[in-house]
Amino acid sequence: MLGTANATAEPLELALYARDAGVAEGHAVAVCWPATGAQLAAAVRVARAHGRPFVVRGSGTGLAGGATPLGDPVVIVTTRLDRILEVDARSRVAWVEPGVLNLDLSRAVRHLGLHYAPDPSSQQACTIGGNVGTNAGGPHCLAYGVTSAHVLAVEVVLPDGEVALLGGLAPDEPGYDLRGCFVGSEGTMGAATRIAVRLTPDPPEVATMLCAFASVEDAAATVSETIASGVLPAALEMMDAPITRAVEDFVGAGYPRDAQAVLLVEVDGLPAGVAEQAAQVEAIARAHGATAVRTAADEAERALLWKGRKSAFGAIARIAPDYYLHDAVVPRTRLVEVLGEIARIAAAHRLLVMNVFHAGDGNLHPLIVFDGREPGTWQRVRAAGTAILEACLDAGGVLTGEHGVGVEKRDLMPRLFGPDDLDAQARLRDAFDPDGAANPMKVLPRGSRCGELQRVPEGTWI
Amino acid sequence: MSGPLRLDPDGLVACVACGLCLPHCPTYRVTGREIASPRGRIAAMRAVEAGAAPADDAFVRAIDECIQCRGCEAACPSGVPFGHLVEATRAALGPVGPWWRRAAEAVALRLLAPRHTLLVAATWVLLAAQRLRLVPARLGLPRLRAASLRPLDLPAGGSPDAWLFPGCVMDAWMRDTHRAAARVIRATGAVVARPGAGADCCGALHLHTGRIALARRLAARVVRSMPGDAPVVVDSAGCGAVMKDYGRLLGTPEAGAFAARVHDFSEWLATRPPPPVARTGRTVVVQDPCHLRHVQRAHGAVRSVLRDAYEIVETDDDGLCCGAGGLYAATRPALASAVRDRKVAAIGRAAPGAVVASANPGCTMHLRAAGLDVRHPAELLAEVLDG
Ligand SMILES: Cc1cc2nc3c(=O)[nH]c(=O)nc-3n(C[C@H](O)[C@H](O)[C@H](O)COP(=O)(O)OP(=O)(O)OC[C@H]3O[C@@H](n4cnc5c(N)ncnc54)[C@H](O)[C@@H]3O)c2cc1C
Ligand code: SF4
Ligand code: SF4
Numbered sequence: 001m002l003g004t005a006n007a008t009a010e011p012l013e014l015a016l017y018a019r020d021a022g023v024a025e026g027h028a029v030a031v032c033w034p035a036t037g038a039q040l041a042a043a044v045r046v047a048r049a050h051g052r053p054f055v056v057r058g059s060g061t062g063l064a065g066g067a068t069p070l071g072d073p074v075v076i077v078t079t080r081l082d083r084i085l086e087v088d089a090r091s092r093v094a095w096v097e098p099g100v101l102n103l104d105l106s107r108a109v110r111h112l113g114l115h116y117a118p119d120p121s122s123q124q125a126c127t128i129g130g131n132v133g134t135n136a137g138g139p140h141c142l143a144y145g146v147t148s149a150h151v152l153a154v155e156v157v158l159p160d161g162e163v164a165l166l167g168g169l170a171p172d173e174p175g176y177d178l179r180g181c182f183v184g185s186e187g188t189m190g191a192a193t194r195i196a197v198r199l200t201p202d203p204p205e206v207a208t209m210l211c212a213f214a215s216v217e218d219a220a221a222t223v224s225e226t227i228a229s230g231v232l233p234a235a236l237e238m239m240d241a242p243i244t245r246a247v248e249d250f251v252g253a254g255y256p257r258d259a260q261a262v263l264l265v266e267v268d269g270l271p272a273g274v275a276e277q278a279a280q281v282e283a284i285a286r287a288h289g290a291t292a293v294r295t296a297a298d299e300a301e302r303a304l305l306w307k308g309r310k311s312a313f314g315a316i317a318r319i320a321p322d323y324y325l326h327d328a329v330v331p332r333t334r335l336v337e338v339l340g341e342i343a344r345i346a347a348a349h350r351l352l353v354m355n356v357f358h359a360g361d362g363n364l365h366p367l368i369v370f371d372g373r374e375p376g377t378w379q380r381v382r383a384a385g386t387a388i389l390e391a392c393l394d395a396g397g398v399l400t401g402e403h404g405v406g407v408e409k410r411d412l413m414p415r416l417f418g419p420d421d422l423d424a425q426a427r428l429r430d431a432f433d434p435d436g437a438a439n440p441m442k443v444l445p446r447g448s449r450c451g452e453l454q455r456v457p458e459g460t461w462i
Numbered sequence: 463m464s465g466p467l468r469l470d471p472d473g474l475v476a477c478v479a480c481g482l483c484l485p486h487c488p489t490y491r492v493t494g495r496e497i498a499s500p501r502g503r504i505a506a507m508r509a510v511e512a513g514a515a516p517a518d519d520a521f522v523r524a525i526d527e528c529i530q531c532r533g534c535e536a537a538c539p540s541g542v543p544f545g546h547l548v549e550a551t552r553a554a555l556g557p558v559g560p561w562w563r564r565a566a567e568a569v570a571l572r573l574l575a576p577r578h579t580l581l582v583a584a585t586w587v588l589l590a591a592q593r594l595r596l597v598p599a600r601l602g603l604p605r606l607r608a609a610s611l612r613p614l615d616l617p618a619g620g621s622p623d624a625w626l627f628p629g630c631v632m633d634a635w636m637r638d639t640h641r642a643a644a645r646v647i648r649a650t651g652a653v654v655a656r657p658g659a660g661a662d663c664c665g666a667l668h669l670h671t672g673r674i675a676l677a678r679r680l681a682a683r684v685v686r687s688m689p690g691d692a693p694v695v696v697d698s699a700g701c702g703a704v705m706k707d708y709g710r711l712l713g714t715p716e717a718g719a720f721a722a723r724v725h726d727f728s729e730w731l732a733t734r735p736p737p738p739v740a741r742t743g744r745t746v747v748v749q750d751p752c753h754l755r756h757v758q759r760a761h762g763a764v765r766s767v768l769r770d771a772y773e774i775v776e777t778d779d780d781g782l783c784c785g786a787g788g789l790y791a792a793t794r795p796a797l798a799s800a801v802r803d804r805k806v807a808a809i810g811r812a813a814p815g816a817v818v819a820s821a822n823p824g825c826t827m828h829l830r831a832a833g834l835d836v837r838h839p840a841e842l843l844a845e846v847l848d849g
Contacts, residue, residue: 012520016496016505021480033494060496061481079494099494101485107778124537125481250539314480314539321475373475 002039006080007032017057017075021122023324024065024407028055028075035080037097037155037163037193044191045161047074053437054159056191058099058127062134063313063325064406066186071440076191078129084108085194092199093152093169098129098192105197114199117144120402121310129192135184137402139235139309140266142360144200146402148183155194156182159433169196181428186404187439189432203234203268207278208296208305211285212259216240216355218289219261220335223359225284226265227332231277235266236360237309243354243367246315253304256292263359264309312356313367320352322372324381325365327409328392329401332362341391342366349384363401364392390415405443413445422448465511467554473543474511477504483534488783488801489527497524500534500544507551517555525551526558527797529790530670531752531783536759545757546710552672563793570789571668575630576680578662585611585634604827610638619658624730625688626654627696627705630663632823639823642844643697643727649737649847654695657687666704667788669711681708685720694720697727697840699822700788703753726754728763728821728839738848739771746772746842747812749805749829750781751822764821764839771846775816777808786828798828806832817842 008014009030019025029052034040040056047054054074057067069075078099085095089112096105102123106115119138120126126136132154137146144150153167167179182189213219219238226233239247241260248255255262263285267277282293296302316323330338339355346353346368357365366388370377389399389412399409399416413422426448432438464471479501484490489498496502497520506524509515528548535544557564574581589606591597614637616626624647628640647654661684665677685708688694696702702724704711709718725733748764755761761781765774785791785801806829809818818836820826826836 010520012506012509012515012518012524013495013497015509015515016502019479021478059481059484061484077494082494103485122480122482125484247539250541311482311539314478314482317476317478317540317542321472321478323478371475 002032002034002043006034007043017060017069017077020057020060020062020065020067022063022065022068022406022408024068026069027072028069029072031075031077033077033080037081037157040076040078040081040191040193041157041161041163043074043076044157044159047076048159048161048437053440055439056129056133056187058130058133059101059125061122061126062130062406063327063403064134064400064408066134066404066406066439066442067130068407070407070442073440078127078191081129081193087112087199089114089199091169092201093196094199095194095196096128098127098132098195100128102126102128102131109199112199113202115202116150116197117141117200118147118150121313123310128195128197132183132192132195133186134402134404137358137363139237139264139306139358142236142358143232143234148180150198150200151179151183151195152198153196154179154182154192156190156192158190159435159438163193167196184404185429185432186406186443188429188443190438205271205274206234206266206268206302207274208302209265209278209281210255210292210294210296210305211263211265211282211290212256212292213261213263214259214289214291216261216339217336219263220339220359222263222285222288222290223335224332225288226281227360229280229284231267231280233265233277233281233360234268235264236358237264238262238355238357238359239264239309239312240355242319242352243312243316243356246318246354247308247311249318250311250315251304251308253308254294255308259291264305309356316354316367316369320369320371322370324368324370324385326385326389326392327363327365327400327403328389328397329361329363330392330395330397332359334395335359335362338364338392338395338397341395342388345384345387345391349380349387351380351384353384353388358401361401362397407442410441410443411445413443413448465513466517467507467511467551469507469511469547469550470543473547474504474508476540476542477501478540479505480540482539483537486533486537486780486782488529488531488533488785488804489797491782491804492797492800498527500538500542503528504542504544504547507547522555522558525555527794529752529783529785529787529798529801531787532756533752533781533783536756549669549672549674552670553674555672557671559793567671567789571671571673572676575663575667576676578630578633581630581634581662582611604635604830606635607638610636614640614644614656616640616644616654616656618656620655621690622655622692623652624654624692625694626656627661627664627684627688627694627701628656629696629698629701632698632701636823636826639697639838639840642838643695643840645844645847646731646737646840647695650731650734652734657684659687660684661687664701664704665711666700669704670788678712681705681711681717684708685712685717688720691723693730694724695727695730696724697821697838699726699751699754699758700824702726703757706758726758726760726763726821728767729758729760731767732763736767736770737843739843739846740848742771742846744772745775745813745816746819747775747777747809747816749777749784749809749818749820749825749836751820751825752781752783754821755781764819768819768839768842772842775813777805777812779804779808782808784825784828786822786824788824791824791828799832802828802832805829806834809834
């Protein structure tokens with residue numbers, strides 16, 4: 001049905017699908033690139049008929065190993081399912097195939113004064129299907145909500161090859177919210193083949209500000225005070241000194257190289273409100289010792305400021321070739337304390353850690369930056385990574401804000417959920433996928449089901 | 463870790479596999495496959511270099527399908543030197559492809575390109591063959607004109623205010639563009655000359671197909687052909703990009719100093735007092751040649767020099783490659799035309815039927831073969847010079 005040109009078991013091609021943008025590696029027995037939903041469903045059935053599990057994959061920009069093939073599966077890639085099927089500007093809904101790139105969708109509806117609001121920093125490269133898989137967030141999700149709030153309906157190929165429509169366009173669909181269940185299921189409940197997304201009107205006015213600080217504490221205090229003041233910025237992002245310098249080397253957007261921390265703050269809405277809120281944010285920042293506050297003068301400058309923020313993960317390789325990243329969310333009030341703790345842990349393990357994160361909702365992204373070619377480094381990274389996560393969880397945090405659990409965070413799930421919670425989640429998954437054929441060994445650690453032997457699982461790592 | 467490909471290890475490990483380059487890669491865009499993407503190509507090079515995978519047919523295809531547009535390099539926040547990695551890999555692999563392709567490349571690159579008189583003579587033969595309808599249209603060759611082939615009215619050598627570098631294929635097939643460039647350069651009050659002996663070819667096509675030694679020899683001759691410190695104006699983006707890289711290619715201070723004098727035509731013009739032009743109100747869609755935008759990063763100048771005379775319209779594809787890629791359109795026609803389809807669609811969305819400005823002969827030929835009306839910025843300006 002797919003044709004030999006669109007499926008392969010060629011060793012080099014398989015090797016290139018062994019991982020995503022995270023660190024965990026697996027092995028696929030075959031890779032295929034369906035061009036229609038029917039072809040995708042057929043691929044699932046063929047895999048199952050040969051006793052193989054399957055992993056659906058978009059662009060492979062996931063950071064948690066969600067698309068890493070474990071259990072010798074067939075990898076089904078959605079990059080050729082890249083059509084925008086229907087745009088209804090009046091009801092602000094678009095039906096898209098899963099391989100449509102996030103930014104391509106926003107571009108395609110720009111002339112209508114609309115955009116797709118969830119904007120992961122990887123938005124130029126990641127797919128809407130992958131966003132649904134991970135329930136992706138992004139800088140502007142602070143005000144607009146994460147992916148789940150923008151997905152109205154999903155057509156899915158279930159793990160047995162059957163097709164089902166979850167959710168619908170009505171404001172309140174009758175019955176259980178299976179759509180909500182599917183969003184964020186990381187490919188463990190089947191593959192989305194068509195997605196109805198909400199489109200958001202462009203705000204009439206936007207102000208983007210870059211605030212520089214002489215200390216991380218000052219920046220963090222500005223974040224807390226801004227939110228407490230009742231201003232709800234559209235985005236509120238923080239970067240520390242090393243990452244600021246690294247991205248400045250790439251974009252040259254005029255980020256201050258001497259600042260210890262910078263905040264990127266965006267407010268939007270009606271012109272009068274925006275001016276007022278921008279003034280309020282600036283006053284708060286100055287009151288907390290901001291050394292400079294700069295407002296983007298036009299769309300080009302605004303785009304450049306954002307390009308800096310959105311290139312942060314990639315730009316770290318200018319400092320060292322490898323990184324390891326967590327995605328924990330901590331209560332905003334404990335940001336300063338947790339950041340201090342992270343710095344202490346890194347120093348104790350003789351590692352460089354950099355911070356770039358969604359400060360507005362306390363979603364940290366501590367990046368450990370290192371050169372894996374140096375002997376012994378990986379062990380130290382591993383130890384520091386675990387310590388950092390423990391510190392976040394001890395501060396009342398949760399494992400992941402947006403990147404998902406995948407394989408990399410899987411074995412930490414028991415730190416967050418008790419046996420009953422894990423059992424309930426496992427039974428929910430079983431309802432969709434009784435044979436464990438969809439993206440096996442992801443999200444839930446072995447032993448999640450009650451009665452299953454409880455032991456410390458041997459995961460990839462963290 | 464230096465393995466069979468002898469690649470720069472720091473360049474290779476700089477890739478963190480983030481995937482931000484994927485949408486900027488034309489071959490990934492049309493195939494959707496990792497093996498046709500920058501991230502996949504780098505991972506494949508790494509595997510071969512580390513001895514974990516053989517340099518088999520699949521690997522050769524992965525490298526050979528790369529257009530070397532370097533869109534990935536401009537998009538990569540980690541600063542992966544993709545262009546140099548691919549050039550070095552191709553050099554390590556040697557000539558690739560079926561025998562007829564290797565033979566054709568050898569004739570074109572080893573015999574004709576280094577000997578400009580021979581190339582021009584061959585062009586006359588080709589022109590005659592075209593008149594006799596012996597050249598199949600699917601080869602996508604431009605329709606040659608005898609009038610264009612008459613000698614350039616430019617002194618050779620001397621000490622001009624600016625050199626105009628004619629190059630190999632462009633000077634044989636598109637000499638009218640040089641005429642237009644020379645007119646515009648003169649309109650700014652500058653005295654322009656073409657190089658003395660030795661400037662047969664810049665070596666770009668050789669470098670891109672892994673013939674580094676020959677590229678170096680050609681480059682050294684080009685450097686010697688334009689002495690002094692007058693700027694070297696290049697109206698082919700592909701040539702200009704390589705000539706700006708002569709310092710690295712030849713590794714001598716002399717070559718470095720020469721490279722610093724190299725400017726794209728529009729880039730140079732933008733530094734001069736603007737020549738008087740008539741405002742036409744006509745719409746022009748700017749197509750950024752990859753080696754102008756991603757390598758020279760001088761594409762802004764095209765807009766500033768055309769703005770006084772034309773209404774400029776942009777495409778919405780972030781400068782995605784058109785698929786021309788030097789010899790690529792000839793050696794990989796199927797992929798090249800799939801990539802071109804996207805570009806033609808983007809131009810159609812921007813301004814259907816409008817004139818397209820392109821500062822590179824390869825792109826021009828490739829897009830003309832798809833029926834577009836493509837002109838060099840120099841031609842568009844020469845047309846509207848007052849007086
Ligand atoms: C530089 C960089 C910045 C990033 N910034 C952010 C950020 O700001 N916010 C954020 O949330 N993430 C971010 N990420 C992580 C990543 O981009 C997101 O997780 C994104 O949603 C993954 O999309 P993808 O198309 O690459 O999916 P993949 O990586 O291919 O897959 C991700 C998961 O979704 C599943 N999946 C893919 N397609 C489907 C489908 N059709 N149906 C069902 N499941 C599917 C996969 O099985 C896998 O479990 C970033 C990553 C990078 C490299
Ligand atoms: S080449 Fe650069 S942009 Fe592409 S995956 Fe590697 S680091 Fe990311
Ligand atoms: S040079 Fe162009 S074709 Fe080659 S990998 Fe980079 S973006 Fe793709």
